[in-house]
Amino acid sequence: MEKKDRKKKWRENHREEERIRTKKWRKKFPEKARENVKKSILKNPEPSRKAKRNWNKNNKNKKHAEYLASKIQIPKGEMCELCKTSLAKERHHPNYNNPLEVMFLCVKCHKGVHFGN
Numbered sequence: 001m002e003k004k005d006r007k008k009k010w011r012e013n014h015r016e017e018e019r020i021r022t023k024k025w026r027k028k029f030p031e032k033a034r035e036n037v038k039k040s041i042l043k044n045p046e047p048s049r050k051a052k053r054n055w056n057k058n059n060k061n062k063k064h065a066e067y068l069a070s071k072i073q074i075p076k077g078e079m080c081e082l083c084k085t086s087l088a089k090e091r092h093h094p095n096y097n098n099p100l101e102v103m104f105l106c107v108k109c110h111k112g113v114h115f116g117n
């Protein structure tokens with residue numbers, strides 16, 4: 001075995017050891033472990049706060065986009081843009097930042113777009 005390979009191996013083993021030790025410690029002191037997690041969150045609150053702000057902004061965009069889109073009439077007899085076999089009944093926003101850009105979809109395809117099937 002090469003020297004650097006042995007070194008790598010040692011580090012891998014060591015990491016595994018460390019992981020097991022942490023796991024055992026967490027099992028032994030669940031309160032302390034939880035406390036540690038809490039501390040690390042408190043120490044670094046920025047990402048979650050930022051995520052929340054982003055979520056609010058996205059949600060506002062979405063609401064506004066849906067309001068604007070509700071004024072767009074789906075032409076009578078318009079077929080779904082995806083399957084082209086069912087009548088379009090719903091509006092879908094590919095991007096809420098472009099509230100007036102909507103796709104006309106049937107109920108089934110619209111569900112598929114959002115829930116992935």
Ligand SMILES: [Zn+2]
Nearest residue numbers: 080083106109
């Ligand atoms: Zn469809």
Ligand SMILES: [Zn+2]
Nearest residue numbers: 091092093110
């Ligand atoms: Zn949609």
